[in-house]
Amino acid sequence: MTDRLTIRRPDDWHVHLRDGEMLAAVAGYTARQFARAIVMPNLSPPVTSIAAAVAYRERILAALPAGSDFIPLMTCYLTDHADADEIVRGYREGSFAAVKLYPAHATTNSAHGVTDIFALRGVLEAMQAAGMPLLIHGEITDRDVDIFDREAVFIDRILAPLARDFPALKIVLEHITTADAAEFVRDAGSNIAATITPQHLHLNRNALFDGGLRPHAYCLPVIKRERHRLAVRAAAVSGSPKFFLGTDSAPHAAERKEMDCGCAGIFNAPFALEGYLAVFEEEGALDKFEGFASEYGARFYGLPLNEGTVTLERGGVRVPERLAGLVPFHAGERLAWRTV
Ligand code: NCD
Numbered sequence: 001m002t003d004r005l006t007i008r009r010p011d012d013w014h015v016h017l018r019d020g021e022m023l024a025a026v027a028g029y030t031a032r033q034f035a036r037a038i039v040m041p042n043l044s045p046p047v048t049s050i051a052a053a054v055a056y057r058e059r060i061l062a063a064l065p066a067g068s069d070f071i072p073l074m075t076c077y078l079t080d081h082a083d084a085d086e087i088v089r090g091y092r093e094g095s096f097a098a099v100k101l102y103p104a105h106a107t108t109n110s111a112h113g114v115t116d117i118f119a120l121r122g123v124l125e126a127m128q129a130a131g132m133p134l135l136i137h138g139e140i141t142d143r144d145v146d147i148f149d150r151e152a153v154f155i156d157r158i159l160a161p162l163a164r165d166f167p168a169l170k171i172v173l174e175h176i177t178t179a180d181a182a183e184f185v186r187d188a189g190s191n192i193a194a195t196i197t198p199q200h201l202h203l204n205r206n207a208l209f210d211g212g213l214r215p216h217a218y219c220l221p222v223i224k225r226e227r228h229r230l231a232v233r234a235a236a237v238s239g240s241p242k243f244f245l246g247t248d249s250a251p252h253a254a255e256r257k258e259m260d261c262g263c264a265g266i267f268n269a270p271f272a273l274e275g276y277l278a279v280f281e282e283e284g285a286l287d288k289f290e291g292f293a294s295e296y297g298a299r300f301y302g303l304p305l306n307e308g309t310v311t312l313e314r315g316g317v318r319v320p321e322r323l324a325g326l327v328p329f330h331a332g333e334r335l336a337w338r339t340v
């Protein structure tokens with residue numbers, strides 16, 4: 001039995017670091033485990049310009065623990081009024097690593113999101129030509145569609161036509177939750193990849209109603225039935241470079257989740273690596289963990305692999321009930337591995 005695992009330093013290809021006091025509270029958790037992270041732009045107001053991204057990056061760097069060499073990779077929030085020149089210039093000068101598509105009203109702070117992605121052909125063409133990735137929150141927002149079907153319907157109605165119309169556009173389907181998404185990405189060209197969160201590997205939708213209503217298992221896209229969890233797990237441990245780590249750590253104060261209309265999002269940053277590793281071990285795929293955590297994402301983005309390593313060892317860690325006023329994923333549970 002393996003008791004120690006040393007891998008190249010990993011990256012988180014999808015995280016919400018927030019701003020202000022929340023940023024100060026959570027940044028260190030991500031910076032402790034990951035060398036770089038794709039930072040989501042769904043602030044209020046959203047990050048839609050080079051100037052806003054540069055200023056946000058400075059605030060993140062200022063919030064890091066002393067001596068941290070963590071690199072935030074900034075993203076541009078796509079709106080109906082997006083300017084192709086600004087987006088591509090931001091990419092070329094290194095201010096933006098990617099663009100994030102939130103369908104309007106799909107999730108937290110998405111009111112300024114896109115109402116019709118096909119009206120933004122000019123922007124998508126410019127991004128395709130520049131090799132700039134489009135990161136997609138893949139849920140249809142039509143309220144007539146059952147919430148558990150919104151990802152699959154998005155793939156049929158939006159993503160498949162988009163991929164056909166822009167055959168060389170780099171696309172990351174974020175936080176995939178269904179067998180439909182895993183299959184779509186697997187069968188698509190090498191320009192299409194996906195991130196996978198720890199919660200969608202660990203939980204099925206029973207967790208939302210386990211002895212009562214469980215707000216801390218609520219995130220978007222919502223966790224799905226067991227068949228889908230198993231398909232997402234199979235994709236994660238498959239060794240395919242199309243599937244890589246993106247925590248979607250999305251902190252909300254406990255009282256903002258434990259209310260009559262609680263926020264969507266799971267704060268998984270503090271023990272993200274330990275949580276993922278548990279899954280790879282259960283699947284007998286420890287040898288696939290380094291690719292998923294530390295190689296495939298960087299290659300997809302065309303960035304160098306990190307220098308240095310992190311080591312995890314068996315021995316376990318107990319996840320606290322609260323950290324910084326937040327309820328972390330796996331609160332109160334024991335995880336089998338710990339980061340050294
Ligand atoms: C995210 C958030 O809170 O910003 N919430 C979530 O449930 N994942 C937004 C998102 O990624 O959908």
Ligand code: ZN
Pocket residue numbers: 014015016040248250
């Ligand atoms: Zn997210």
